[in-house]
Amino acid sequence: MNALPTPTSAAAFAHYAGGIDQSALDEMFRPDGTVRPSYRGIATALSEIEPADLSARLEALGRAFIDQGVTFSLSGKERPFPLDPVPRVISAAEWTRLEAGIAQRVRALEMFLDDVYGEQQILSDGVIPRRLINSCEHF
Incomplete structure (x- = not known):
């Protein structure tokens, strides 16, 4: 039924190798490592992106935020507003x-x-x- 990549079968989820952290709720994955139904589309899309490409996209987003003034100041330094690259699915x-x-x-x-x-x-x-x-x- 769940033909999506498991945490260990896709590069985007390589950090999950060795098991899911049971001490915190993982919104995308169940404790057994299968993808929750509401996150199937997102997991599929992310599994097709290489980690280096995802990192490059996030860096570009940060630069664009700084260029457009979507920032906050911390200790006198302007930083890009943090944005989670994985959308949260809300019922x-x-x-x-x-x-x-x-x-x-x-x-x-x-x-x-x-x-x-x-x-x-x-x-x-x-x-x-x-x-x-x-x-x-x-x-």
């Missing part, structure tokens, strides 16, 4: 729950930005130190 049921939380957080962020660029009540109340906002070069 419809999981997404329904996540969607509600994401929508709530978007509303909260929009209200925060509206206040910071408007009345600045959050700053006046001392919830956020004014220096954190005023010292940001993009404010």
